[in-house]
Amino acid sequence: MYHNTDKQEYTITVYTENQVGLLNRIAIIFSRRKINVESLNTSPSEVPGIHRFTIVVEESRDVVLKVVRQIEKQVEVLKAYFNTNDEIVWQELALYKVLSEEITEKVKVERLLREFGARAVAIRKDFIVFETTGHREETNKLMKALEPYGLVEFVRSARVAIIKESAGFHEKLKDFEKREPGEEVTENEYLGKREAVFTM
Amino acid sequence: MEQKQLTGSQAVLEACIAEGVDTIFGYPGGAIMPIYDALYDYKEKLNHILVRHEQGGIHAGQGYARSSGKVGVVFATSGPGATNLVTGLADAMIDSTPLVCITGQVFAHLLGTDAFQETDVINITMPVTKWNYQITDAEEIPAVLAKAFYLARSGRPGPVLIDISKNAQFQLFDYPGYTPCNHVRSYRPKPVIRKEYIDEAVALINNAKKPLVVFGQGVILGKAEKEFKKFIEKSGMPAAWTILGLSALPTDHPQNVGMVGMHGNYGPNVLTNDCDVLIAIGMRFDDRVTGRLDKYAKQAKIIHLDIDPSEIDKNVKADVGVWGDCKETLPLLTLGIEQKDRSEWLAVFAKYAKEEYDQCIQPEMYPTTEAMTMAEAIRVANEVTEGNAIMVTDVGQHQMVTCRYAKFNQTRSNVTSGGLGTMGFGLPAAIGAKFGAQDRTVIAVIGDGGFQMTLQELGTIMQTGVDVKIMILNNQFLGMVRQWQDLFMDKRYSFVDIQSPDYVMLAKSYGIAGAKVEHRKDLESAVKTMLEHKGSYLLEVMVGKENNVFPMVPQGCSVSEIRLK
Numbered sequence: 001m002y003h004n005t006d007k008q009e010y011t012i013t014v015y016t017e018n019q020v021g022l023l024n025r026i027a028i029i030f031s032r033r034k035i036n037v038e039s040l041n042t043s044p045s046e047v048p049g050i051h052r053f054t055i056v057v058e059e060s061r062d063v064v065l066k067v068v069r070q071i072e073k074q075v076e077v078l079k080a081y082f083n084t085n086d087e088i089v090w091q092e093l094a095l096y097k098v099l100s101e102e103i104t105e106k107v108k109v110e111r112l113l114r115e116f117g118a119r120a121v122a123i124r125k126d127f128i129v130f131e132t133t134g135h136r137e138e139t140n141k142l143m144k145a146l147e148p149y150g151l152v153e154f155v156r157s158a159r160v161a162i163i164k165e166s167a168g169f170h171e172k173l174k175d176f177e178k179r180e181p182g183e184e185v186t187e188n189e190y191l192g193k194r195e196a197v198f199t200m
Numbered sequence: 201m202e203q204k205q206l207t208g209s210q211a212v213l214e215a216c217i218a219e220g221v222d223t224i225f226g227y228p229g230g231a232i233m234p235i236y237d238a239l240y241d242y243k244e245k246l247n248h249i250l251v252r253h254e255q256g257g258i259h260a261g262q263g264y265a266r267s268s269g270k271v272g273v274v275f276a277t278s279g280p281g282a283t284n285l286v287t288g289l290a291d292a293m294i295d296s297t298p299l300v301c302i303t304g305q306v307f308a309h310l311l312g313t314d315a316f317q318e319t320d321v322i323n324i325t326m327p328v329t330k331w332n333y334q335i336t337d338a339e340e341i342p343a344v345l346a347k348a349f350y351l352a353r354s355g356r357p358g359p360v361l362i363d364i365s366k367n368a369q370f371q372l373f374d375y376p377g378y379t380p381c382n383h384v385r386s387y388r389p390k391p392v393i394r395k396e397y398i399d400e401a402v403a404l405i406n407n408a409k410k411p412l413v414v415f416g417q418g419v420i421l422g423k424a425e426k427e428f429k430k431f432i433e434k435s436g437m438p439a440a441w442t443i444l445g446l447s448a449l450p451t452d453h454p455q456n457v458g459m460v461g462m463h464g465n466y467g468p469n470v471l472t473n474d475c476d477v478l479i480a481i482g483m484r485f486d487d488r489v490t491g492r493l494d495k496y497a498k499q500a501k502i503i504h505l506d507i508d509p510s511e512i513d514k515n516v517k518a519d520v521g522v523w524g525d526c527k528e529t530l531p532l533l534t535l536g537i538e539q540k541d542r543s544e545w546l547a548v549f550a551k552y553a554k555e556e557y558d559q560c561i562q563p564e565m566y567p568t569t570e571a572m573t574m575a576e577a578i579r580v581a582n583e584v585t586e587g588n589a590i591m592v593t594d595v596g597q598h599q600m601v602t603c604r605y606a607k608f609n610q611t612r613s614n615v616t617s618g619g620l621g622t623m624g625f626g627l628p629a630a631i632g633a634k635f636g637a638q639d640r641t642v643i644a645v646i647g648d649g650g651f652q653m654t655l656q657e658l659g660t661i662m663q664t665g666v667d668v669k670i671m672i673l674n675n676q677f678l679g680m681v682r683q684w685q686d687l688f689m690d691k692r693y694s695f696v697d698i699q700s701p702d703y704v705m706l707a708k709s710y711g712i713a714g715a716k717v718e719h720r721k722d723l724e725s726a727v728k729t730m731l732e733h734k735g736s737y738l739l740e741v742m743v744g745k746e747n748n749v750f751p752m753v754p755q756g757c758s759v760s761e762i763r764l765k
Contacts, residue, residue: 017386020334021322028327069510075331075351078386176385 229277418482
């Protein structure tokens with residue numbers, strides 16, 4: 001049913017009610033179609049009481065479009081958007097744990113921090129924890145740099161992303177709360193301008 | 201003034217009454233006992249039908265919803281009671297049937313402890329419900345149930361499951377009264393209709409030389425049968441139906457050209473690949489309808505009317521998507537389109553219909569073989585009921601034959617498991633359909649395979665005295681699977697040879713009258729006896745063992761490659 005051509009990274013942003021079980025409802029939309037979720041973050045949004053999911057998948061536009069419609073169909077989802085990487089500003093955060101003895105002996109730590117834009121968030125006699133934020137390649141670079149010096153633990157967060165063209169959800173929510181909503185809420189983006197999917 | 205106090209259980213039943221529920225299908229058990237205890241005092245207002253298995257209960261709820269147009273309500277207990285609902289939920293989900301299912305759950309403090317009859321019903325049913333929710337505090341009951349009924353019936357309808365822990369059922373709380381729900385801020389049941397798409401669709405239809413309408417259950421769910429009839433009559437277009445659209449347009453309407461899809465009619469299938477504009481109304485381009493997708497109506501402009509935006513472009517790319525409730529969009533189209541005479545184009549359908557009649561239909565309906573055919577049994581039923589009965593079918597060959605040949609004068613007359621293809625659906629759904637339309641004759645047409653999946657519901661018929669006419673078309677095989685093994689697997693009949701009990705004796709043990717016909721000469725009087733009998737009746741009709749259903753679009757083939765034999 002789905003074409004596998006033209007796969008690229010898409011970031012899906014979903015505004016939802018804060019409801020137990022909704023994470024699962026959204027997750028099964030992907031798993032049912034055997035789509036691997038590269039990264040998933042849930043957090044508060046700019047609007048109190050409204051949750052924001054940020055989901056990264058590597059898929060074709062066609063697949064992502066259909067998945068986003070299925071997400072939006074869920075009762076407790078207000079709106080779902082999807083964007084390519086050039087339409088968003090995004091960051092990931094990474095933590096690295098190294099042994100103090102090893103790293104201080106062999107590396108100029110201050111140079112390392114400067115070079116990779118890292119910070120030391122914990123310094124103990126036995127280990128040090130560094131932190132960087134950035135794109136995947138950037139956080140990977142420090143990991144590679146630390147590997148020779150006994151990287152004990154590494155962890156990276158999900159992607160969080162801001163949509164460049166977005167004016168936020170405050171105004172939109174007001175429309176959702178109306179019984180007779182305007183076109184902005186009931187917009188049918190793909191029927192209108194099929195290419196201009198982002199409408200905020 | 202002191203506020204009225206109710207238990208959670210009473211609040212559940214008050215909600216049902218406020219929503220106009222008259223019939224509940226259910227089965228009690230440990231975790232739903234408080235609700236059943238409360239039900240004892242509501243016996244006058246709520247007719248509870250004790251089924252024999254929760255799957256029977258939910259299929260009955262589906263049958264009720266389909267024949268009445270109302271929300272079906274089902275009660276079941278926790279654990280196995282709830283898991284037994286899953287097949288029915290999946291069926292209702294894919295066929296957009298409005299249901300509210302209430303399941304009992306263990307006490308809230310036991311959740312997650314593997315308590316007796318505890319199962320995670322919310323997560324199990326998540327993919328097969330439009331919405332589900334667990335209540336652990338009675339205060340939530342009025343608002344959650346109001347939301348449940350609203351979500352089940354509004355927009356694209358579907359099943360909703362509410363899981364209520366036992367403590368919440370017992371809990372006394374200050375009852376604020378019942379307020380129906382008509383708005384959920386994150387939920388858009390009906391999209392705003394965009395005029396530009398109406399205009400585009402109108403222009404396409406007016407310029408079309410060979411337009412074809414394919415309509416689905418959306419017309420029935422939207423209660424838009426009249427609007428639909430006006431639309432096709434003004435446009436003069438041929439109209440073909442999907443299996444779930446059946447009965448939205450009377451069988452003998454001059455523009456009714458038959459069924460599309462795998463066992464649909466010859467003309468509409470072949471001409472799908474010849475029409476210049478295809479107007480799909482409230483249907484979802486199921487693979488059983490489209491056959492091979494990359495050879496489906498490629499020459500045609502597609503106009504797709506649907507209330508669910510995720511359906512547009514899902515399987516077939518629409519040139520114009522008219523998103524909206526067809527009860528509202530169809531009149532707008534009717535207003536814009538020109539009155540046209542399309543008798544030349546209809547004559548092409550008639551030509552195909554003639555060919556199909558001569559090669560397939562006539563030999564099936566009026567066979568000269570010694571063995572009886574399924575089609576002649578349906579033909580005789582048509583003659584006796586004059587097309588006024590509700591036909592409920594199970595799944596398989598008899599289902600395709602019934603949908604092809606049964607005659608319908610009015611809407612909500614065909615109840616079948618379309619999307620999920622649930623064997624065992626027929627008998628309980630027929631019971632529910634009768635409760636939903638008590639003044640109508642209900643005939644359950646069921647195969648010998650499917651009947652044996654849910655025949656325990658004969659007990660429900662016995663106890664309630666509900667009047668359901670059961671016609672078992674017995675070919676002593678799991679016929680549809682056998683047909684595929686015959687056509688595509690070198691006749692390697694692997695485990696399709698199924699034996700039957702003595703159905704007439706079985707019915708008798710449940711106090712249900714019955715008969716078996718083995719010869720054509722007895723068929724008509726047997727069907728008459730069945731329909732004239734006061735109360736339920738089981739008629740077993742022995743039909744040819746190895747008859748195949750034709751025409752057929754073999755899997756992986758284009759609709760225009762439909763085979764007549």
